[in-house]
Amino acid sequence: MPQRNLCRSAEILALSIWVLTIAALFIGPDAQAGEPRYFAITNARIVPVSGAVIESGTVVMAKGLIVSVGKSVSIPPEALVIDGKGMTVYPGLFDALTDLGLTSPAATAGGAHEGGGGPSPSRGPEDRPNTTTWTSAADELKADDKRLETWRNGGFTTAVTAPKVGLFPGQGAVIDLAGDRPGDLVVKPNASLHISLTPTGGFFGFPGSLIGVIAYVKQIYYDAAQDAQAQQIYAANPRGRERPRYDRALHAIEDATRDGRPVLLPAVTVPQILRAFDIASQLGIKPVLYGVTQGYAVADQIAAKKLSVLVNLKWPEKEKDADPDAEESLRTLRVRDRAPGTPAALEKAGVKFAFYSDGLTSTKDILKNAKKAIDAGLQRDAALRALTLSPAEIYGVADRLGSIETGKIANLVVTDGDLFEEKTKIKFVFVDGRKFEIHEPEKPKDPPKGTMTGKWKFNFNTPEGAQEATADLTMDTDGTLSGSIVHQYGTSTISSGYLSADKFSFSFSVNMPRPTDVIFSGTLDGNTAKGSLSAGDFSTEITGTRPGGRQVENQEGR
Amino acid sequence: MRISRSGIVVLSLATIAAAVPVAAQDTVIIQNATVLTITKGTIENGSVLIHNGKIAEVGKNLKVPSGATVIDASGMFLSPGIIDCHSHIAVEDQVNEGSVAVSSMTGVGEALDPEDPDIYHDLAGGVTVANVLHGSANPIGGLNAVIKLRWGKDAHGLMFEGAPPGIKFALGENPKRSNFTPPPGIPPRYPQSRMGVIDVIRQAFVDAREYRKSWDDYRKRTAAGEKNIMPPRRDVKLDPLVEVLEGKRYVHSHAYRADEMIQLMRLAEEFGFRIRTFQHVLEGYRIAPEMAAHGVGGSTFSDWWGYKAEAYEAIPYNAAMMTQHGVIVSINSDSAEEARHLNLEAAKTMKYGGMDETQALSMVTINPAIQLGIDKRVGSIEPGKDADLVIYNHHPLSVYAVPQTVFIDGHIYFDRKKDLAARADVDKERKALLEKEKAAEKKSEDKKSDEKKPDEKKPEEKKAIEAQTPGAPTPDASKPAVAKPDAPNPDASKQAPPKPKPADSKKDYSKKEDQKSQPPEPPKPPVTAAPQGSQQ
Structure with a gap:
């Protein structure tokens, strides 16, 4: 017995050293795999x-x-x-819809484009515009996405991650939010099929309108049904028959239909939710609705359809850049007031619902917004369920999660x-x-002087030439910064940042193509910021301007 | 106008609001109005009895059934609801799928937005039915939706149940993309000429014929017991064209030039169907006999032209001249704003072309109903028809006419007095919500600065706000109610429409009220103004 334990210890030790090395190479200092x-x-x-x-x-x-x-x-x-x-x-905690671990948007085919050089604009449903049903999130995962750690630090251990771009962006995967290699994360690949109804084509590529998108979704579903039938007939006796055309866009739809995988259909407003019922019945599917911000008004109807929903915890807010003098409509104000009441209404109506964080960049906000739903009448245990067991049930993994x-x-x-x-x-x-x-996360030492909230333009010189990055920042009253930044390599979420007196600092991860942490820091002076950026060994001066001005000046004055 | 319930006497506004309009089971009688039946003449001091949403009786001195809600419309005019044969309201996102030359796979009925304030605005102008059309960017456009402006109902509730389905076609500059240049790198869309437009339509019907045949063959063979036949592909684009070929779907074609309209009529005859309406049809006066022979209706503007090359050869006598040649003519809006005064647009045909009052009003009531195939249900005041009615304070062909109360299916969906009265509540609710938001913001700031403060909401405050926010589906003034308009001017009913008394104009069109009558919620930009859009 002692012998065996010793052996195990030795094994563990060896393994630990190996894992630690790997971890140091790929994951950074926080992994504790040993x-x-x-x-x-x-x-x-x-x-x-x-x-x-x-x-x-x-x-x-x-x-x-x-x-x-x-x-x-x-x-x-x-x-x-x-x-x-x-x-x-x-x-x-289980975040029911994210793109965690997916850093580069899936390549799209056939959409409209502004200039030359890209694919030709789609000329109809047959071009399968912006359709990548075959893209499987499980196959595209990157274990070194910084956000995995951010979410984990916020108490999230599990998520559904799915490609986002396009009308049929692909298939989602249930993942655990830690692992050395992408494969370690995956709990269930191809757990869901995702549909978006946002027109992609502009005026020159199909579909450029909501009516076009709905027509397309119907057509591809009919095509999938026909394909399934035709393939079967052909396989039984290919001789003397024209072969059915190979179309990879259809296979995932056929699989999802055959296996009863959740199909995610967006529906935010009341008309959209009711419209989703019609679309679902035309497609012959029982979708999982996502968004559902105005579910408070139609919870009973959702219950009658026996649909499960994913509620976006990003409650509608006043636009940060809104004209302070513009009068908001009563309708807008009502929606904003009532949206956090959606989960309570769903609970009361007996609808199964899970929460997701789409658009929220800080895990603190996810829980804060769940708390708003609680304040609006949701039972605490129901809120917890929507962040744990309910998403597991919706995605068919309640037997393990x-x-x-x-x-x-x-x-x-x-x-x-x-x-x-x-x-x-x-x-x-x-x-x-x-x-x-x-x-x-590191807290600012002093109360902030001024605010960093707003849209910033940062300019800097790199060996590749002058570059520009635009950051959309939100500052909490204690100086904590959150938001996102658009740079040459894509868009990153700001993972930690603060304004302490007039000194700011924030960091984010960039894939160029290897993931690199970039830190912006310096001094705020009104609508300008001066300082430096550092990325690995490289550092350079940055200047930032805020063309839109200080967004919450009025608030501060009061 | 007074409202009372015989027997019960008083019906409070609150009761009606809570019950949503007048309950369908209720019997309503509108008394003492000048009833413009359109098809059966005008009845002075007439009454209309409404039962279960339908017109039950029309005449003088009708007996008031016990329990009926009585609406005294002394001095008022009662007309059928206005029908707009060309509208683009109540659609979410674009009304054009402009990327393709044939967009018959799309349908505006699938993207209805029942919360579009334009519905309410047009309703306030007396419109009760609208033919919501796809835009005109394509030779063959998308499917239409005939809706009743049942403000507050969901998309299904808007649909005019049983209205024959239709589809939009378009000829001329818009489908050939005359005024649209794609950005660099994007090839121009075929067709680029009028020849191409008709070619696209012809090819689509050749395809549709073949498609129908492939399905007919498949069905025949499966019916004969053959097994394992490859099914044809179901094509969402061609399904509606087969319906057109079979005469089951109306074609409403946007058109300006006479030559193109002749061309399209010939093409339709070649394929064995008929065009139901030409929309805009500005050169219709040139081919009115041919139109009458084909059986196509003309849905035109009163006097709107010159906005592009193909709209120059227009004359305001167009509607009257087509009418004289036996064409069924309607005046349409193609605009959420113009729809609000279609009655006045119709009145212009009296000046230009000498139409009489009934002919003029027909162009926004029974004629569009015929064109849309719904004339058995709406378009005139006759027993058995839907109780879609408008109470005007003046003759609807008068510039002083303002709709006071609008009924659809016997329900009051708009009431002017109620609307004006509700605006204070709207303001109050807005303020309360803004204050609530501000308080929440302040609290979260306070909490941050001092985390020890308890996180408790004042229950009274919450309750007070909830009390002010009843669960109406959408904005402001959405709850129809019963009107108690000003005591009517007895002279008004006898006035010839074009010559109202100056005294009336003061009363009804005082600046103050006119400003107030602007709906409190700013409408979203009209769909007709969509970038690159092309509905005209």
């Missing part, structure tokens, strides 16, 4: 979601799975014991209090039984 894989969290408040809360209990994890949970369970000797006194253990139960994947989030309270801190996150300690 830790043991047996854990027991004791004396903790356990919220399994699938069952009653255990006020003081133990969760035991082994090799990535939950092996036991309860008031008094035996703790295996190899487990690393964490005293969970004062802590609460939840299932790891979404609750704290024996045999499920050891995805947990451990906090020092109620998840939805702002002061609550996340202590640990377990992903596939791997423990991640959460470091609070």
Whole structure:
């Protein structure tokens, strides 16, 4: 027995060194892959979601799975014991729709374009415009996307990630938010098929209108049904028959239809939600609606259709750049007021719903916005369910994810209090039984002087010549910065940033093509900013301007 | 005009608002109005009895059934609801799928936006039915949707149930892309000439014929018991064209020039169908006999021309001249704004061409109903028809006429007095919501600066706001209600439309009221102004 343990230790040690090396190379300093894989969290408040809360209990994890949970369970000797006194253990949070791990937008075919050089504009449904049904998020994953860590630090262990660009961008995957290689992340590939109804063609490429998009979606579904039938007839007896045309765009649709995979259909406003019912019945599918911002008004109708929905937690807000003198319509104000009431209305109507973060760049905002739904009448446990078990059920992975139960994947989030309270801190996150300690992001030391909120243009010189990046920043009252930045290599989410007195700093990750952390820092002076950027060994001076001015000047004055 | 319920006497506004219009089961009688039936003459001091949304009786001194809601319309004029045969309201996103020459796979009925404020605005102008058409960017455009302006209902609730389906065609400058240059690198779309336009249409019907045959063959063979036959591809684009060939779908073709219209009529006859209407049809007066012989209707503007080369050869006598040759003629709007005074557009045919009052009004009521194949249901005030009615304070052909109350299916969907009265509530609710937002912002800031403060909402504050935000589907003044207009001027009813008394003009068109009558919610930009759009 001791012999074996020794062996195991040696093995673990060797493995640890190897993993650490790899981790250092590819993941950065936060990965803790060398830790043991047996854990027991004791004396903790356990919220399994699938069952009653255990006020003081133990969760035991082994090799990535939950092996036991309860008031008094035996703790295996190899487990690393964490005293969970004062802590609460939840299932790891599940973001029901993201593009985490997918950095470059999928190539599109046949859309309109402004200049020459690209593909010809689509001339009809037969060109399969902006259709990449065959793109599988699981095959495109990058394990080094910085946002995986950002989400993980926010308590998220699981997500559905899917390509975003196009009318049929591709297929989503259920992923765990940690792993050395892309394949380690994948829990379920091809878990869903995604449809967008946003016209892509402009005036010169099909479809350039909503009516065109709806026609296209119908046509490709009819084509898929016909293709399935024709392929079958042909396979049975090819001799003497004209062969059916090969069309890769149809296969994923046929698969999704055959396997009953969730098909995601967007529907935000009331007319859009009701329209989605019509589209679904024409396609002969039972879609999962996503968006559903105005679900508060039609929750009963969604329930009557027995549809599940994904609710976008980015509640409508006043436009940051809105003309302060422009009068907003009552309709706009009503929607803004009532949208956070959608989850409560869905819960009451008995609709299964999950939350997703689309458009939110900070995990703090995800929970803050879930809290707004709670303030608008949603039960706390229902909010938690929408972030754990419900998305697992919607995507068909509730047998392995979404609750704290024996045999499920050891995805947990451990906090020092109620998840939805702002002061609550996340202590640990377990992903596939791997423990991640959460470091609070660096806080600004001094209160901010002025504001960084607004649209910024940064100019700088690089060996490749003069470059420009535009950042859309939002500053919290405590100086914390969030937002996104558009640069030569694409768009990045700002992962940590602050304004402390008049000193600012923010960082983001750029794939050029290898992922590199870039830090902008310097001094704010009114609508200009001066400082430097550093990216690896490289650094240069930057100047920033804010053409639109200081957006919240009025607010500050008061 | 007063409203009372015989027996019960008073019907409060609040009751009606809460119950949503007048309940369909209710019986309503409108009394003492000048009833412009259109098809059966004009009845002075007439009454119209409405039962279950239909007109039950029309005449003088009708008996008031017990329990009926009585609307006293003394001094008022009652006309059928206005029907706009060419509209682009209530569509989400573009009304053109302009990328392709044949866009018959699209249909505006699939993207209806029942929350478009234009619906309410047009309703306030007396419009009860609109033929919502695809744009004119393509020789063969998308499918239309005939809707009733049932403001507050969802997309299904807007649809004119049972209206024959239609499709938009277009000839001339728009489909040949005369005034559109693609950006560099994008090849121009075929067709680029009038020859090409008719070629595209012809080719589409050749394809549709072949398509129909392939399905006929397939069905025949499967019916005969043959197994494992390859099914033809279902083509969303060709399905509606087959319906056109079979006479099951109306063609509403945008057209200006006489020669092109002749060409299209001949092509249709060659393929065995008829064009139902020419839209715009500015040169219709040149080919009115040919149009009458083909059986095509003309849906035109009163006096709108010169906005592009092919719109120069127009005359305001067009509607009258086509009418004289036996063409069914309607006056349409093609504009959410113009739709609000189609009654006046129709009146212009009296000046230009000497139409009488009934002929003029027919052009925005029974004639468009005939053109859309819904004349058994709407377009005149006759027993058995839908109770789509407008109470005007003056003769609808008078420039002083303002719709007071608009009924669809016997429900009141617009009421001027109620609308004006509701505006204060709209302002109040807006203010309350803005203040609530501000308070929430302030609280979150306070919380940040001092995290120890408890996070509790004042329940009273919340309740107060909720009380002010009832669950109406959409804006402002969306709840129809019953009017109590000013005491009518008894002379008004006897006035010849074009010569109203100056006193009336003061009363009804005082600047103040006119400004107020601007709807409080700014409408979104009209779809006709869509970039590169082309509906004219």
